[in-house]
Each structure stands twice: as C-alpha cells, then as structure tokens.
Amino acid sequence: MTATVDAPTAELGKARLRKEDAKLITGQTNWTDNIKLTGMLHLAFLRSPYAHAKITRVDVSGALGQPGVIAAFSGADFAAEQGSLPCAWPVTPDIVIPPHPPMAVDEVRYVGEAVAVVVARDRYAAADALASIDVDYEPLPPVLDIRTALDPGSPKVHEAGNKSYEWVFANGDVDAAFSDAPVVLERTYRQQRLIPCAMEPRAVVAQWVGDEVTLWSATQIPHVLRFALSAFFGIPEQNVRVIAPDVGGGFGSKLQVTAEEVLAVLIGRKVGKPVKWTETRTEGNMTVHHGRDQWQRIKIAAEADGRIRGLSVDLLADMGAYLMLVTPGVPLLGAFMFPAIYKMDAYSFKCTGVFSTKMPTDAYRGAGRPEATFAIERIMDELAAELGIEPLELRERNWIKHEEFPYTTICGLTYDSGNYEAATAKARELFDYDGLRAEQRLRNERGDKVRLGIGISTFTEMCGLAPSRVLGSLSYGAGGWEHASIRMLPTGKVEVVTGSSAHGQGHETAWSQIVADQLGVPFEDIRVLHGDTQVSPKGMDTYGSRSLAVGGLALVSACDKVVAKAKIIAAAMLEASADDLEFSAGRFSVRGDPEASKTIQEVALATFAAHALPEGVEPSLDSDATYDPDNFSFPHGTHLCATEVDTETGFVHIRSYVAVDDVGVVVNPLIVEGQVHGGIAQGIAQALYEEGVYDEAGNLVTTTLADYLVPAAADLPSYRTERTSTPASNRLGVKGVGEAGTIASTPAVVNAIVDALRPLGVQDVTMPCTPERVWRAIQAAHGQPAHGQPAHGQPAHGQPAQGTEQSGGMA
Amino acid sequence: MIPAKFDYVRPSSVGDAVSALVGGGEDAKVIAGGQSLLPLLRLRLAYPELLVDIGGLDELRGVTDGGDHLLIGARTTHYQLVHDPLITEHCGLLAQAAGTVADPAVRHRGTLGGSIAHADPAGDLPAVVLALDATMITAGPAGSREIPAGEFFVDYLTTALAPGEILTGIRVPKLSADWGYRYEKFHRTAQAWAIVGVAALVRRSDGHVAEARVGLTNMGSVPIRAAAVETAAAGAQASPEALREAAAGADEGTQPPADLHGAPDYRRHLARVLTGRALEAAAGV
Structure with a gap:
C-alpha cells in the first residue's frame, strides 16, 4: 500500500535529520527561563493548601519588609482588573461556566490555587518571603468523587451546583438495537487523572514599554493567547505581542491561557518592571491542567456472530474546579470516536461535565480520543471473550472494509481513507501473532506463574483540527484554519512563516521539506519562522495533530501563489506566454524548448530588481495563504502488545510491542518514528504507571516525579514499528501523527494484561495497572479477597467497579 | 525547587569537618554526594543552616583490603562499588545492590556513606550492610567509634551517629567463595x-x-x-x-x-x- 498522490519527489519521504536538533543538543536553546531583561523582577506565588475554603483575610504586609522584596499582592489587589480566565468552548447553551479569577479573591477551590504573590529581586528572595504572608481560611468541604457529586446532599464546588453541562448525541434506533440483542455487555472503565509533565516547566516573562506589552511564554498557542489577552483582559490587540521562544514539550498542557500568564502581565504593569516566573515541578504537578479523569459506562449490543448492533456510552467527566480554555469540549472530541472503525446500526452518547475541588482538566495528548479508543477496544475484547470469538476475527467482522471508503460512520463523520485489513495483516506477521498464541496456550496449560497475554488495539482517530464549520456547529469559540506565508528573498532563499507554533514537533524540518518540493529550492535554503505574533501574525497554533494536515496544506497553498506570480514574471523574462511555461524542480521552462528556462531563484532576483516586470505586476513574489480543511483526517493502525504478567507479584513486563500505523503520506519518516515512539510511551504510561492522586482531604499526593511515575527508556520495550499508507484526501495525502501512538497503546497494554489473566478469572484491572492492582485482581478472582485496605483509600483495585457486571447474556 | 538560604563550608580534613559540624550544632548537616539531601532542600522539607561538604576529603574515598575484611570509605560512590574488583570478589552483594540504585547519574554522585547515614529504609544499601554484618566507623569530637550495622539504624532517617559525628567508613567482612x-x-x-x-x-x-x-x-x-x-x-x-x-x-x-x-x-x-x-x-x- 503506497501513496499514489504524486510522483515521488526529492524531499517528501526523506529521513532528514532535524534542523532543530543541533541547537537543542548543544545548549543553545532559548527557553523562556533563559531570558534575562534589565531590571527584571521575579515572582513567587503563595498557593492554597486547602481543596476548598473561604478566604477570610490575606495580609501580605509581612512580606514587604523581607530582603529583596519589591511588592506583594493578594487577589483583592487584582479584583478590579483580573476578570476571568476564558473558556472558549461552551458546549451547550445552558452550560454553567463559573467565574475563574486568575488569583482567588474570596474562595479557593483546589489545592495550589494562587492566593498571593511576592515580587522580588531574585527568585530565592521571592520564595523565602512567601512564609511571611498571612492567610486565614475557613475550610469548606471538598468535592472529590464526581460519582457522588451530583447527589442532592453533596457539598457544592460553586453556588450553581456541581453540574456544568450534559451533552448528548444519538443516531439510529438505539432501543431497537439493544432490546432484543442476543448479547449485551456493559462495563465501566476508569480513565484516571493524568498530569502532563512536559519536560520544560511553564515559564513567563512580561515586559511593558509604554502601553505595549510583550509576553514570552512557554506556550503552544501564542496567537490564541494574544487574542485572549486582548479580548478578555482589555489590552488592545495591536499593543500585545506574544512570543513562544523554544518550547520544550506541551502535550496539550500548554494549550491554555493560564492564571500566571495573565497575572504576570498585570503585575508587570503594576510594578513598571519586567517580571518573570518559572514554575517548580511540584507547582507544575499541582497547577498545570490535568488530563483524562472520566468514568465511562459503555454498553454494547451484538448478534451471536459478533456483529455489533449498537453502542451506548454514558460519561462522567471531571472538569475540576473551573472550566479552562477547552475543558468541557475534551470529552466531546471523544464522542465521535467510540464507534471507531466499526460499523453499527445505532449509537448514543451522553456526557455529564461535573465540578470537583481539583485542578481543572483540559487537553492532554489525544484529548478525548484516547479515552474513547480505550473503552471501545477494551469492550471489543470482552465481547470476543463472551462470544468465544478470536478477538482479531471479531474486529474484522465489524470493521469498515477497505473498499467501502469513503465511509460515513454512525457519528456522521466521513472517513476518507483507510485499510484496516492491510495494517492488521502486517502487524500480525511482524508480531508472530499465531506463534505467541500457541505459546500462550501452552503456558496456560502448564499453569505457569508468569502468564503471557496478547493485547490488540485496532484504532483510528480524528485529527487535523478542524473544519471551522464543524467547530462552529459544536459551539467552539474559534475557527480551525491555519495560515502560512512565503517570503522569496532576493538571493533566491526562502523564509517560511507558519502560524502553527512548534514546541518539539520538528516543523522547521518538515516544513522545509514540503516547501523545497513545492518551490524546487534546496532544503538548506529554507528558514522556518514561527512562535512570535510579530513575525507570524496569524495562526491557530499547534494541538490536535493539526499542524501538518492543516498548516502543511496552508503552506502548499502559499507556495502555489508564489509559483503563479513567478510564472508571469518568468514568462516575461523568457518572452513567452505564461500558458506555455511548465514549472518543475524549481525551473520554469517553455514547453518544447527546454533550453529556454529560468530558475525560481533567477525570477526572485529579477523581481527584486523590478527593472522589467510586466505591466501591472507588483515587485513581490511573497504570498499568504489561509487553509480551512473540509474534513478531519483519520490515521489508523493496528498495535499488538505481548505482556508477561507475574502472577505472584503482579508485575507486568512488556515483552514485545508492534505498531503498524497508517498516517497517510509521510513527509519525514524519522519524525514520524519519533512521534510514534513517544506516543506509545505516553500511552503505556497511562496503562501501567501514571496517576494523579488526591487524598481524602483533596491534597495532591503525586507532587513529585518520585510519586508520579513517568516511565523512562529503561522501563519501556523496543518497539517494532512499520507503516501502511492510504493517502488522505487532501493535496499532500497527509493525516497527522502527533497523538496516534498515545491513542493506540493504552488499550493494547491493558487488553494484554487482562488476556494474560483471563484464565484466572480476571475481567478487568483498573489503570494504572500497578503490580499491587494486578495482584489484587488475581486474589479477587480466586475468590480470596486480599486482606487489608489498599493504600490511600483508592477503590478496591481489581474488584469490578460499580456497574461492571454483565447486564445481559446469551439470550 | 528553590532551597532556603544556608551557609556552606568545605573542610579539608576530617577533623575540620567534625569541628564545623560541632560548631553548627543541630542545624548543621553533612553533605557528600547530595543525592538524598539536595532533594530535601529543594523541596524545602529540610532547612539546615549550615552544610558541611565533605566532598574534598579524598581519604574517605576508595576500598582497602584489610585482610579478613574490606574497609570502604564513606565517600565511595555507587558507581565505584559496582566496578571495584575487591568488592566484586569479596562482597559482591554490595556491588549488585549498588547497581540497582536509581540511575547512572545518581550512582556517579551518590555515596555509600551518604546512603547509610541518611538511613532511608527504602534505600537499598542499608539492608545490604545489615545483611553483611558490616561495622560503621565514625569520627566525632570524642574520637572514633565503631558501630555494628545492627545497632546503627535507630528509626526512620535516624541513626546512632551522635551530634558532631561523621560516618567515615564501613568495614565489611570478606565472604568466602561458598557464599552466594x-x-x-x-x-x-x-x-x-x-x-x-x-x-x-x-x-x-x-x-x-x-x-x-x-x-x-x-x-x-x-x-x-x-x-x-x-x-x-x-x-x-x-x-x-x-x-x-x-x-x-x-x-x-x-x-x-x-x-x-x-x-x-x-x-x-x-x-x-x-x-x-x-x-x-x-x-x-
């Protein structure tokens, strides 16, 4: 399965080393925290130790006498100007969006919420002086379990109650699908709370000069941030410049308008000096928005032969204490993904957004799609077990066949391309699926203490966010287009300006490859500029695997315009008609007379000189283009995971992992490989290691990387990765790859664990599948509930959660 | 991750280190590789006013053959424990356990003495020296003491080291070849x-x-x-x-x-x- 979009070109598909890396690995990176400005002051925030409390008094005067301290403020000092942090996605007309002041004034609603700030000459002095601020709190009851937060007697996070919204979607006759179905399974899955943990912590520098402010921030979204500062905090847009210098990872966590960004701008104006703040890791764990945190009740109805009749999903989604930039919309991005690659007659979805006294949740790598993919791929395995059908066979009986594309799903999405058979066949072979199944049978028969399990994930996802009309229909507050500019320099070199602001993805390399092919200029002659609203004034930034599928297409469109202008000038230079010119590999030549030609560099110089331009032609080849996609793109693939589970200790070892991904046409295989590897690691992290844990008082327990376990290279297997390719229906044939690995891998790993333990009676293990939880699941399945309580009041691990019992059976 | 203010001395002899520690009283702490203490400082879980850095005391580093035992300097790093031929030959358990400590960066800086004196029950080496029947050798204002491992660990992060006392070395009996x-x-x-x-x-x-x-x-x-x-x-x-x-x-x-x-x-x-x-x-x- 190879691409058939265009003839092979010079750069597309080449495993170029990344232009970005020399700088990164030689310590020349310009992180926000490296910025030093004359007279710059440093901020330290005092944060709430309570999950929920009234603030009855804040006295910052004690800090003012401390060495190096210039100023100190509490929330009341900002009350008149700080407004409310924006939520751009009011998903329903009656959604409750509570005010969210950047600094708490009267009440705190999660541990870590900022209540005061010290401004000092250095960050040590600022941190020291925090101890001299007095705050009186009147504790209020925390709200920590969203499953009971909607009960009438529950304490309230906000006066309006704990329900933010209820969003529903349905298509087909769901009642009919379920009413007389031969098999109905219902399960409840837990999507634990995750903490993004980007390598570079958040950092902000704000500098006012007159009435103009420049904000440097470790952000994914300089353009959105500029708009927000202007639209919601009253600074005229033309006076705001936002710079995202080199940014060290985000995974969605820097897709946010944060309290600290807004406060740095306000404080900088108050003190008349540049101010800087860089979070500590502990601060980051507490106050960078978290991800996931859903309870998923999923119900599937099927025929006895495994054909799916209907699917019904009921989500409870923990919003945390406030709605941040896209908090309420994240579960909805998953709403369209539960049916995944499968055909069915009916589907219903309901999501209830619930407030708690925890850090707000928001986008985290995959944002809604990993949750959906997990639930459907887990229950497909359960259905296979229930019916005694081989799990890959069950999937094949239900998936959309390659000849059926384009295919409109039960959600109304049109999948433009895909070949699930091809990806699965390749994965099966690489994995030695049949050999491992044989070994598994043998080990089960022997009753081995270490069991082998095989996990499957035949996933798809939607990326290329997003057609603006679709965003509009979902009540999102902005469009989904992307912008690009090409500047042809007089010497024939090229500056590419992109609105898609990279923070580790490798845009500088990939964009250079695309432009090199489109304009026929050498890769080395191209410079990519981004991440500064003064350099790149228009853009929608980087998230949702949108950069290539949207920003890359904007780039192609901008290149078209350059070529069209250059053609007219080249025609004049060649004394030919533009209609008689063809453009190939950077050269305009007269059809039938290859000797008569001009390179695009020659045309650029002639345009600059402007001595002999045709009548009415401007002396510029530069172009701008804004691209709004007409559909999402749908990467897919088959991931297979083999785990060895030590039934004595509960330890899970990943023995092998095969990923076959179809991301359409590949611009740079090295970058794709990196994204797939990192993505799988992050998905395995959810399956086995990571969980943001609050205790019964609402304190975050996992404040350091000793407690919040991010796996490292030593903990992860060597992946075997391959690709199949069905080109997407856009001009480049590209789909996007930033989140695929994360979306695919979590269910593959958990399915493998359950598959290993199913002969022992285990039906589920709650994520993260820690050794203790795996061990307890085995104990429980043996009918020997483990004695004692699991640590920290967690749900009894491995016990079926409420509602996981099968609600139907063979009729 | 911003430590509170502290004073810092780097003595050039064990005697000077003891004097500095005595002078600093209860608010003084010894720092060697810093792999346990620095995280506590950076998280502001510890507020010592004086750090006595024994990083310059080379006499506390390395392994010597004492006939029926090995004498291991307190500043010997985990990395050295893993790679020292005497350790491998005569008390390989220590080398094997040291190889499991954290990651290579920590093993290059972290020391045996630091791990023992910090007495974190989750640390790997305290249980190992206990199983090896090792003896802790200290230097203090009243001279040198020898404390058996079985008496050294008193409570969570608490040892038998007296105020002003520094752990200088660990004596480990050699194990014959019939030990696994x-x-x-x-x-x-x-x-x-x-x-x-x-x-x-x-x-x-x-x-x-x-x-x-x-x-x-x-x-x-x-x-x-x-x-x-x-x-x-x-x-x-x-x-x-x-x-x-x-x-x-x-x-x-x-x-x-x-x-x-x-x-x-x-x-x-x-x-x-x-x-x-x-x-x-x-x-x-």
Whole structure:
C-alpha cells in the first residue's frame, strides 16, 4: 500500500535529520527561563493548601519588609482588573461556566490555587518571603468523587451546583438495537487523572514599554493567547505581542491561557518592571491542567456472530474546579470516536461535565480520543471473550472494509481513507501473532506463574483540527484554519512563516521539506519562522495533530501563489506566454524548448530588481495563504502488545510491542518514528504507571516525579514499528501523527494484561495497572479477597467497579 | 525547587569537618554526594543552616583490603562499588545492590556513606550492610567509634551517629567463595525506590544451607533482618521448595509502610515471595 498522490519527489519521504536538533543538543536553546531583561523582577506565588475554603483575610504586609522584596499582592489587589480566565468552548447553551479569577479573591477551590504573590529581586528572595504572608481560611468541604457529586446532599464546588453541562448525541434506533440483542455487555472503565509533565516547566516573562506589552511564554498557542489577552483582559490587540521562544514539550498542557500568564502581565504593569516566573515541578504537578479523569459506562449490543448492533456510552467527566480554555469540549472530541472503525446500526452518547475541588482538566495528548479508543477496544475484547470469538476475527467482522471508503460512520463523520485489513495483516506477521498464541496456550496449560497475554488495539482517530464549520456547529469559540506565508528573498532563499507554533514537533524540518518540493529550492535554503505574533501574525497554533494536515496544506497553498506570480514574471523574462511555461524542480521552462528556462531563484532576483516586470505586476513574489480543511483526517493502525504478567507479584513486563500505523503520506519518516515512539510511551504510561492522586482531604499526593511515575527508556520495550499508507484526501495525502501512538497503546497494554489473566478469572484491572492492582485482581478472582485496605483509600483495585457486571447474556 | 538560604563550608580534613559540624550544632548537616539531601532542600522539607561538604576529603574515598575484611570509605560512590574488583570478589552483594540504585547519574554522585547515614529504609544499601554484618566507623569530637550495622539504624532517617559525628567508613567482612548472594529489588520503574527489597546471603554445604542472612528494604522504619527466615533456612535443603518454605516467615516482625505503591499486606506478601526468590538465587538453585 503506497501513496499514489504524486510522483515521488526529492524531499517528501526523506529521513532528514532535524534542523532543530543541533541547537537543542548543544545548549543553545532559548527557553523562556533563559531570558534575562534589565531590571527584571521575579515572582513567587503563595498557593492554597486547602481543596476548598473561604478566604477570610490575606495580609501580605509581612512580606514587604523581607530582603529583596519589591511588592506583594493578594487577589483583592487584582479584583478590579483580573476578570476571568476564558473558556472558549461552551458546549451547550445552558452550560454553567463559573467565574475563574486568575488569583482567588474570596474562595479557593483546589489545592495550589494562587492566593498571593511576592515580587522580588531574585527568585530565592521571592520564595523565602512567601512564609511571611498571612492567610486565614475557613475550610469548606471538598468535592472529590464526581460519582457522588451530583447527589442532592453533596457539598457544592460553586453556588450553581456541581453540574456544568450534559451533552448528548444519538443516531439510529438505539432501543431497537439493544432490546432484543442476543448479547449485551456493559462495563465501566476508569480513565484516571493524568498530569502532563512536559519536560520544560511553564515559564513567563512580561515586559511593558509604554502601553505595549510583550509576553514570552512557554506556550503552544501564542496567537490564541494574544487574542485572549486582548479580548478578555482589555489590552488592545495591536499593543500585545506574544512570543513562544523554544518550547520544550506541551502535550496539550500548554494549550491554555493560564492564571500566571495573565497575572504576570498585570503585575508587570503594576510594578513598571519586567517580571518573570518559572514554575517548580511540584507547582507544575499541582497547577498545570490535568488530563483524562472520566468514568465511562459503555454498553454494547451484538448478534451471536459478533456483529455489533449498537453502542451506548454514558460519561462522567471531571472538569475540576473551573472550566479552562477547552475543558468541557475534551470529552466531546471523544464522542465521535467510540464507534471507531466499526460499523453499527445505532449509537448514543451522553456526557455529564461535573465540578470537583481539583485542578481543572483540559487537553492532554489525544484529548478525548484516547479515552474513547480505550473503552471501545477494551469492550471489543470482552465481547470476543463472551462470544468465544478470536478477538482479531471479531474486529474484522465489524470493521469498515477497505473498499467501502469513503465511509460515513454512525457519528456522521466521513472517513476518507483507510485499510484496516492491510495494517492488521502486517502487524500480525511482524508480531508472530499465531506463534505467541500457541505459546500462550501452552503456558496456560502448564499453569505457569508468569502468564503471557496478547493485547490488540485496532484504532483510528480524528485529527487535523478542524473544519471551522464543524467547530462552529459544536459551539467552539474559534475557527480551525491555519495560515502560512512565503517570503522569496532576493538571493533566491526562502523564509517560511507558519502560524502553527512548534514546541518539539520538528516543523522547521518538515516544513522545509514540503516547501523545497513545492518551490524546487534546496532544503538548506529554507528558514522556518514561527512562535512570535510579530513575525507570524496569524495562526491557530499547534494541538490536535493539526499542524501538518492543516498548516502543511496552508503552506502548499502559499507556495502555489508564489509559483503563479513567478510564472508571469518568468514568462516575461523568457518572452513567452505564461500558458506555455511548465514549472518543475524549481525551473520554469517553455514547453518544447527546454533550453529556454529560468530558475525560481533567477525570477526572485529579477523581481527584486523590478527593472522589467510586466505591466501591472507588483515587485513581490511573497504570498499568504489561509487553509480551512473540509474534513478531519483519520490515521489508523493496528498495535499488538505481548505482556508477561507475574502472577505472584503482579508485575507486568512488556515483552514485545508492534505498531503498524497508517498516517497517510509521510513527509519525514524519522519524525514520524519519533512521534510514534513517544506516543506509545505516553500511552503505556497511562496503562501501567501514571496517576494523579488526591487524598481524602483533596491534597495532591503525586507532587513529585518520585510519586508520579513517568516511565523512562529503561522501563519501556523496543518497539517494532512499520507503516501502511492510504493517502488522505487532501493535496499532500497527509493525516497527522502527533497523538496516534498515545491513542493506540493504552488499550493494547491493558487488553494484554487482562488476556494474560483471563484464565484466572480476571475481567478487568483498573489503570494504572500497578503490580499491587494486578495482584489484587488475581486474589479477587480466586475468590480470596486480599486482606487489608489498599493504600490511600483508592477503590478496591481489581474488584469490578460499580456497574461492571454483565447486564445481559446469551439470550 | 528553590532551597532556603544556608551557609556552606568545605573542610579539608576530617577533623575540620567534625569541628564545623560541632560548631553548627543541630542545624548543621553533612553533605557528600547530595543525592538524598539536595532533594530535601529543594523541596524545602529540610532547612539546615549550615552544610558541611565533605566532598574534598579524598581519604574517605576508595576500598582497602584489610585482610579478613574490606574497609570502604564513606565517600565511595555507587558507581565505584559496582566496578571495584575487591568488592566484586569479596562482597559482591554490595556491588549488585549498588547497581540497582536509581540511575547512572545518581550512582556517579551518590555515596555509600551518604546512603547509610541518611538511613532511608527504602534505600537499598542499608539492608545490604545489615545483611553483611558490616561495622560503621565514625569520627566525632570524642574520637572514633565503631558501630555494628545492627545497632546503627535507630528509626526512620535516624541513626546512632551522635551530634558532631561523621560516618567515615564501613568495614565489611570478606565472604568466602561458598557464599552466594542476591539482592532482589521490586520497584515499578528502574529509577524508583524499592517497594520491597531483599538482600540474601546463603552459605551452602553438601546440598544444604549452612547459614543464611537476609536483610529487608522498606519493610519498616529501619532496615530489618528477617530472623525467622534465617533460622528456618539454616540446615534446610537447598531446594526451591525448602527455601520458599523458609521464606514464608519473611514478614514476621515487620511493620511495612503504606504508600501509593503498596499497602502493608501487599508488601508483606512481596517480602515472602521475593525472599524465596532471593534465597533460591543466592543458593544457586
């Protein structure tokens, strides 16, 4: 399965080393925290130790006498100007969006919420002086379990109650699908709370000069941030410049308008000096928005032969204490993904957004799609077990066949391309699926203490966010287009300006490859500029695997315009008609007379000189283009995971992992490989290691990387990765790859664990599948509930959660 | 991760270090590799006013052959423990356990003495020196003392070191070739602390266990010798079944902690399983 979009070109598909890396690995990176400005002051925030409390008094005067301290403020000092942090996605007309002041004034609603700030000459002095601020709190009851937060007697996070919204979607006759179905399974899955943990912590520098402010921030979204500062905090847009210098990872966590960004701008104006703040890791764990945190009740109805009749999903989604930039919309991005690659007659979805006294949740790598993919791929395995059908066979009986594309799903999405058979066949072979199944049978028969399990994930996802009309229909507050500019320099070199602001993805390399092919200029002659609203004034930034599928297409469109202008000038230079010119590999030549030609560099110089331009032609080849996609793109693939589970200790070892991904046409295989590897690691992290844990008082327990376990290279297997390719229906044939690995891998790993333990009676293990939880699941399945309580009041691990019992059976 | 203010001295002799420590009183702390203390400072969980950096005291570094024992300088790093030929030959358990500590960066900076003096029961080396019947050698205002490992660990992060006293070295009896060993560490990620660790030494004779010593990591507020296992193993047949049976009492007398990675009952279970595995490996069966 190879691409058939265009003839092979010079750069597309080449495993170029990344232009970005020399700088990164030689310590020349310009992180926000490296910025030093004359007279710059440093901020330290005092944060709430309570999950929920009234603030009855804040006295910052004690800090003012401390060495190096210039100023100190509490929330009341900002009350008149700080407004409310924006939520751009009011998903329903009656959604409750509570005010969210950047600094708490009267009440705190999660541990870590900022209540005061010290401004000092250095960050040590600022941190020291925090101890001299007095705050009186009147504790209020925390709200920590969203499953009971909607009960009438529950304490309230906000006066309006704990329900933010209820969003529903349905298509087909769901009642009919379920009413007389031969098999109905219902399960409840837990999507634990995750903490993004980007390598570079958040950092902000704000500098006012007159009435103009420049904000440097470790952000994914300089353009959105500029708009927000202007639209919601009253600074005229033309006076705001936002710079995202080199940014060290985000995974969605820097897709946010944060309290600290807004406060740095306000404080900088108050003190008349540049101010800087860089979070500590502990601060980051507490106050960078978290991800996931859903309870998923999923119900599937099927025929006895495994054909799916209907699917019904009921989500409870923990919003945390406030709605941040896209908090309420994240579960909805998953709403369209539960049916995944499968055909069915009916589907219903309901999501209830619930407030708690925890850090707000928001986008985290995959944002809604990993949750959906997990639930459907887990229950497909359960259905296979229930019916005694081989799990890959069950999937094949239900998936959309390659000849059926384009295919409109039960959600109304049109999948433009895909070949699930091809990806699965390749994965099966690489994995030695049949050999491992044989070994598994043998080990089960022997009753081995270490069991082998095989996990499957035949996933798809939607990326290329997003057609603006679709965003509009979902009540999102902005469009989904992307912008690009090409500047042809007089010497024939090229500056590419992109609105898609990279923070580790490798845009500088990939964009250079695309432009090199489109304009026929050498890769080395191209410079990519981004991440500064003064350099790149228009853009929608980087998230949702949108950069290539949207920003890359904007780039192609901008290149078209350059070529069209250059053609007219080249025609004049060649004394030919533009209609008689063809453009190939950077050269305009007269059809039938290859000797008569001009390179695009020659045309650029002639345009600059402007001595002999045709009548009415401007002396510029530069172009701008804004691209709004007409559909999402749908990467897919088959991931297979083999785990060895030590039934004595509960330890899970990943023995092998095969990923076959179809991301359409590949611009740079090295970058794709990196994204797939990192993505799988992050998905395995959810399956086995990571969980943001609050205790019964609402304190975050996992404040350091000793407690919040991010796996490292030593903990992860060597992946075997391959690709199949069905080109997407856009001009480049590209789909996007930033989140695929994360979306695919979590269910593959958990399915493998359950598959290993199913002969022992285990039906589920709650994520993260820690050794203790795996061990307890085995104990429980043996009918020997483990004695004692699991640590920290967690749900009894491995016990079926409420509602996981099968609600139907063979009729 | 911003430490509070502290004073800092870097003495050039053990005597000067002791004087500085005495002068600093209760608010003074010794720093060597900094792998335990610095995180505490950066998280503001410790507020010493004076750090006495013994990083310049080269006499506290390295391994010397003392005939029937090895004398290991307190500043000897984990990396050196892993690679020193004397350690490998005469007390390989220490090398094996040191190789499981955290990651290469930590092993290059972190020291044996630091790990022992910090006395974190989740640290790997305290249980190992306990199983090795090692002796701690100290220098203090009243001169030098020798403290057996069994008396050194007093409570969580608390040792028998008196105010002003510095751990200078560890004396480890050499083990003859008929001893086998195994450090069985159970943790969720390579860099993480042990949920439970078991340091086992077994001397075999004629297909039986002549003598066994077992130290437990993270099964209480101090490293613990699994006395019931040692008694049960002595004289037992060197077979997996017999050794597993001996390991059944591994959690006797322990008070394992509860944290995110394991409740006490799970740790007790792990101690039994891991002790069985460690004994089997140490006995070579």
